Amino acid sequence: xxxxxxxxxxxxxxxxxxxxxxxxxxxxxxxxxxxxxxxxxxxxxxxxxxxxxxxxxxxxxxxxxxxxxxxxxxxxxxxxxxxxxxxxxxxxxxxxxxxxxxxxxxxxxxxxxxxxxxxxxxxxxxxxxxxxxxxxxxxxxxxxxxxxxxxx
Amino acid sequence: xxxxxxxxxxxxxxxxxxxxxxxxxxxxxxxxxxxxxxxxxxxxxxxxxxxxxxxxxxxxxxxxxxxxxxxxxxxxxxxxxxxxxxxxxxxxxxxxxxxxxxxxxxxxxxxxxxxxxxxxxxxx
Numbered sequence: 273x274x275x276x277x278x279x280x281x282x283x284x285x286x287x288x289x290x291x292x293x294x295x296x297x298x299x300x301x302x303x304x305x306x307x308x309x310x311x312x313x314x315x316x317x318x319x320x321x322x323x324x325x326x327x328x329x330x331x332x333x334x335x336x337x338x339x340x341x342x343x344x345x346x347x348x349x350x351x352x353x354x355x356x357x358x359x360x361x362x363x364x365x366x367x368x369x370x371x372x373x374x375x376x377x378x379x380x381x382x383x384x385x386x387x388x389x390x391x392x393x394x395x396x397x398x399x400x401x402x403x404x405x406x407x408x409x410x411x412x413x414x415x416x417x418x419x420x421x422x423x424x
Numbered sequence: 425x426x427x428x429x430x431x432x433x434x435x436x437x438x439x440x441x442x443x444x445x446x447x448x449x450x451x452x453x454x455x456x457x458x459x460x461x462x463x464x465x466x467x468x469x470x471x472x473x474x475x476x477x478x479x480x481x482x483x484x485x486x487x488x489x490x491x492x493x494x495x496x497x498x499x500x501x502x503x504x505x506x507x508x509x510x511x512x513x514x515x516x517x518x519x520x521x522x523x524x525x526x527x528x529x530x531x532x533x534x535x536x537x538x539x540x541x542x543x544x545x546x547x548x
Binding site: 290291294295344347348349351355356359360362363366367368369370371373374378382384 | 432433434435436438439442481482483507508509510511512513514528529530531532
């Protein structure tokens with residue numbers, strides 16, 4: 273099993289920028305990108321997409337409620353319930369994962385997003401050191417954790 | 425013009441509905457909001473949609489499964505695929521199955537209006 277190349281990981285950084293820029297016209301600032309060692313940083317609303325095929329593992333998008341409410345309001349959405357916030361973070365994860373296929377290849381299978389309210393438990397990692405991208409969008413922090421490895 | 429919106433995300437369904445109901449695309453009747461291919465086919469059994477916006481990655485029945493079944497029921501219906509799976513092979517596969525357009529996610533309201541306008545005009 274081999275790791276993602278730096279150029280492959282770059283696509284997730286670009287996807288985060290593009291997602292928020294296109295949907296809100298506010299570009300996020302990427303505050304750090306590093307190999308995670310301990311518990312992954314995270315927020316209360318989490319969207320998780322699993323990968324299989326050429327790569328296996330998952331991508332997790334983690335945002336606080338305030339960020340998701342702001343994103344929904346910008347899109348003129350009036351339903352700011354918890355289920356609406358979970359739906360939104362799931363859709364962001366789905367979009368980032370789907371866009372990755374353009375670079376990682378059509379043989380990549382992508383699950384429908386799973387959504388979790390509350391800090392992620394960590395669970396089983398595919399990589400010992402997942403790639404962590406932290407960003408700030410419209411004053412709010414966010415995290416994308418890329419835990420992918422090429423299948424043997 | 426009767427429009428059916430198919431996407432498993434409530435955020436996306438609502439946004440598309442707001443854009444089409446803003447009036448910039450002319451008179452559009454929202455036939456329904458479906459969360460997957462099965463719900464889309466149920467809605468299409470009651471009335472034929474002129475245009476469908478179709479997500480691809482959805483639970484129960486995905487967009488690529490739904491497109492040929494829906495077109496067999498209503499051959500004149502025009503389908504705009506709106507998906508995060510924006511690689512060329514997926515777009516070609518959707519078009520070969522009979523879709524008429526492809527709008528990658530994330531999308532702007534202007535991009536959506538432009539894509540829908542093209543399909544509405546072709547349907548006239």
